[in-house]
Amino acid sequence: MSAVSLSDVSVRYGRVRGLDGVSFAIEAGERVGLVGESGSGKSTLCRLLVGLRAATGGEVRILDRSIPDHLKADPSGFRRTVQLVMQDALASLSPRMRIRDLLAEAIKIHALPLEEAWDWIETLLGRLGLSPAILDRYPHEISGGQARRLAILRALLLKPRILVADEPTAGLDVSVQGGLLNLLIDIQQELSLTWLLISHDLRVIRRVTSRVIVMYLGQVVEESDTEALFRRPAHPYSTALLSVDASNAAERGARPIVLQGEIPSPVNPPSGCRFHTRCPVAKAQCRDKMPELQPLDGGRRVRCHYPYSLQFDQASTSTFAREASS
Ligand SMILES: Nc1ncnc2c1ncn2[C@@H]1O[C@H](COP(=O)(O)OP(=O)(O)O)[C@@H](O)[C@H]1O
Ligand SMILES: [Mg+2]
Incomplete structure (x- = not known):
């Protein structure tokens, strides 16, 4: 059973073709990279996988169940299963709530066992190099780097099976980014997370992923083992x-x-x-x-004559x- 599978998926925004005939699968525990110029459909794909947008055609299955079926049967369970770290995750947070209250709200919404959830938050804070003092701050009082780490914490709080990350470390300086990526790889392995990573930084993609999907204008043009792709793209x-x-x-x-x-x-x-x-x-x-x-x-696939x-x-x-x- 694949963690994620798409068959002939399309997304239209009116006349704009956001995605067109996209098919691929990701196995449980895999780290897969998604690359392509801006406008190729990467963010559309992310929104699709977490159920923020519906496919106009084709089918997306998560752990062998279609997303509409997940949302019908157990929407809260589905939200816990697949988490998205967005490029600008904290911008959407209420500026009037302290970080502690924002996390408490998430715990409540998902009915997580209280004590266990706060223990996990404490562990994550430590591992992400965040001081517990951050819990008493408001979103506008934290730095960009802290905000990125907090976005990752929020996603991992629910112990998802699948993590979709849209440029999770962009804008951080190289050493901080490197540390954060190593940490994410450790946590990914501990939790057997399936991880789809979008990054413009090809060094990050090469370091983190074992397989890469290349997109152009809403289509998959190549899918390959990462090292094979970097050595000799088709x-x-x-x-x-x-x-x-x-x-x-x-x-x-x-x-x-x-x-x-x-x-x-x-x-x-x-x-x-x-x-x-x-x-x-x-x-x-x-x-x-x-x-x-x-x-x-x-196992490579390529859309080229x-x-x-x-x-x-x-x-x-x-x-x-x-x-x-x-
Ligand atoms: N909400 C929207 N309304 C209309 N067009 C959109 C919307 N979101 C994305 N698009 C279009 O869909 C295509 C894919 O966009 P996107 O998924 O954001 O690509 P990427 O993340 O790779 O830059 C682009 O042509 C973009 O302009
Ligand atoms: Mg994007």
Whole structure:
């Protein structure tokens, strides 16, 4: 039984295609990364997984039950099962309540055993490097770094089975971020958490995850074992995305591939392969026919007619996107 599985899921915002035909599964206890430029559908996917938004098509299953069924049968249980750490989690909190009262409220809403919950909060405070004195502060009285840690604490308070984290450590300085990520990995292992991590920082993705899903304009374009992807991406979009990663570029001695052109409109996505308008190696077929997400070696899947046709080594010689012409 997968912890999370999506089959042919789409989300429309009016005419905007937020997600289009997304399918993948995450097994229990896995740490999976989600990457892609802004607008590719990452946050939409997060909101979908925690039931904040419904799919317009297809089905999302959490622990082998569809989200609408979860919400019908046991909404509170479902909220405990899947927790989201948002980019700006504390902004949504009431500024008039002390942190202690905010946590007490969550304990009450979810009817957690009181003593056990406060013990767990104490443990988490210690492990997150937060002083218990923070409980008596108001949200505006804490620093950005403390707010990030508190958002993680709030999510872990409910001992979820699945954690969805949208840039949980963005904006923290590198050493703090490193410590926090190690800690999250420890807790993830202790609780056998399933963890979906979104980050623009590819070094974070490489360090934390064992598998990566790459998205472009609402579609999955590649799914791969993390190390295999960083060593040799199969989709030209992944190649370009990873070529700007400092750790990878240094390893490769390759120059970054800078994609030319705008991200196309999600109202009218390009025909054929959605990436063809910006792909340095697009051919005529790419304009005409949408590639399927096809299986490759080692459990990898890629949505490209010509996988591996753009390599890091070509970075210095590659030309920029041209209109595919025959
Ligand atoms: N509430 C909304 N209303 C209309 N369009 C939206 C809304 N939320 C997201 N979108 C659009 O859906 C697409 C995916 O957005 P999003 O999921 O936020 O991507 P990401 O998190 O990868 O930047 C974008 O084109 C975005 O403009
Ligand atoms: Mg986002």
